[in-house]
Amino acid sequence: MIFYFTGTGNSQHVATRIGELLGDSHIKHIAEYYDDVLNCKDFFINVDADEPLGFVCPVHSWGIAKSMKRFLKKTKINYQGNKIFAILVCGDNCGKAREQLQETLWKRSHLRCDFVCSVQMPNTYIVMKGFGTDPDELAAQKLADAEQQLPIIADAIINNKPYDHYVIGTHPFLKGRVVYPLFMAFTLSDKKFHADSNCISCGQCVKNCPEHNIRLNSQKRPEWLGHCVKCLSCIHRCPKQAIQYGDITQKMGRYYYKQ
Ligand SMILES: Cc1cc2nc3c(=O)[nH]c(=O)nc-3n(C[C@H](O)[C@H](O)[C@H](O)COP(=O)(O)O)c2cc1C
Structure with a gap:
């Protein structure tokens, strides 16, 4: 196991x-x-x-x-x-x-x-x-x-x-x-996550979050619910690279393991 x-x-x-x-x-x-x-x-x-x-x-x-x-x-x-x-x-x-x-x-x-x-x-x-x-x-x-x-x-x-x-x-x-x-005490806040104008409301971020910490709001935009563990699945796996963290990640690369 x-x-x-x-x-x-x-x-x-x-x-x-x-x-x-x-x-x-x-x-x-x-x-x-x-x-x-x-x-x-x-x-x-x-x-x-x-x-x-x-x-x-x-x-x-x-x-x-x-x-x-x-x-x-x-x-x-x-x-x-x-x-x-x-x-x-x-x-x-x-x-x-x-x-x-x-x-x-x-x-x-x-x-x-x-x-x-x-x-x-x-x-x-x-x-x-x-x-x-x-x-x-x-x-x-x-x-x-x-x-x-x-x-x-x-x-x-x-x-x-x-x-x-x-x-x-x-x-x-x-x-x-x-x-x-x-x-663990001070940097796990998810307040800085947001989706930019490239978001297509596909909901992949919701599906990919292992902590069930994301939902789509009434405008079909992702919303983070305050119990993030910073695994960064949402930001790296977004098919449109639309998820950002404050103003730090616009120019950063993305990565996830591909078979
Ligand atoms: C929040 C966070 C903290 C990390 N801290 C370290 C670290 O202290 N040392 C390190 O070598 N890599 C660190 N990494 C990199 C990851 O350990 C590494 O990329 C790992 O392969 C990711 O595994 P995963 O794809 O299964 O999530 C960190 C990554 C994240 C998201």
């Missing part, structure tokens, strides 16, 4: 590919459990001991994406097997995401990953000045490198081989203990 979260498809691809390589067809987007996680006080999932248990999620602000953190915090996962792994999908580096995932999983489910690694995929953080999508060549290189890396990861998981690939980056402590909490 592999649980994943994704905004722009990178982690979904990693989860699916690893599932294929492990021969595991139980691949679940944690958005499927959205209502249970939010509303059920004692939500639990049983995972068969015969299959591996995996988690795949994007790195957000050098920690784990908010939706995955909430899922792990609120869900008691019952698993008696002995193969637990996590793959952290970043644009550059992961800081303390590994420790954070381990701590959160342990607190609720008393489970510990035997295997954690990172995979670099194209960057998606475009809602702050100084950041942006990767140049095409770099994005293509990251995708090609990841394709080479995934079979090695699967082999290491299946055969309990050591595999020490985790890109931590600089100042992990500061990023993990200071920047991440500040990011």
Whole structure:
């Protein structure tokens, strides 16, 4: 069983590919459990001991994406097997995401990953000045490198081989203990999202939002509802590139994983 979260498809691809390589067809987007996680006080999932248990999620602000953190915090996962792994999908580096995932999983489910690694995929953080999508060549290189890396990861998981690939980056402590909490507390507001005149009211943003945080208003324009996790699915997947964030994103590129 592999649980994943994704905004722009990178982690979904990693989860699916690893599932294929492990021969595991139980691949679940944690958005499927959205209502249970939010509303059920004692939500639990049983995972068969015969299959591996995996988690795949994007790195957000050098920690784990908010939706995955909430899922792990609120869900008691019952698993008696002995193969637990996590793959952290970043644009550059992961800081303390590994420790954070381990701590959160342990607190609720008393489970510990035997295997954690990172995979670099194209960057998606475009809602702050100084950041942006990767140049095409770099994005293509990251995708090609990841394709080479995934079979090695699967082999290491299946055969309990050591595999020490985790890109931590600089100042992990500061990023993990200071920047991440500040990011989660102060930058998740969706007030700056809006659709420009290119919007064709197709509703893709509504469908693509894993948090059910967008609806079309009476003028058929998207409206954000105040519980965004900044996965940026809406902005990157809009077929008309009509979604903007303040005045930062007009000239920024867009990216989502295409098969
Ligand atoms: C809000 C946000 C914060 C991010 N923070 C980081 C980060 O701290 N380190 C990093 O390497 N990449 C960061 N990224 C880039 C993503 O981790 C990366 O592009 C990932 O592959 C996206 O996965 P997804 O397509 O499954 O959503 C961030 C992206 C977003 C949207």
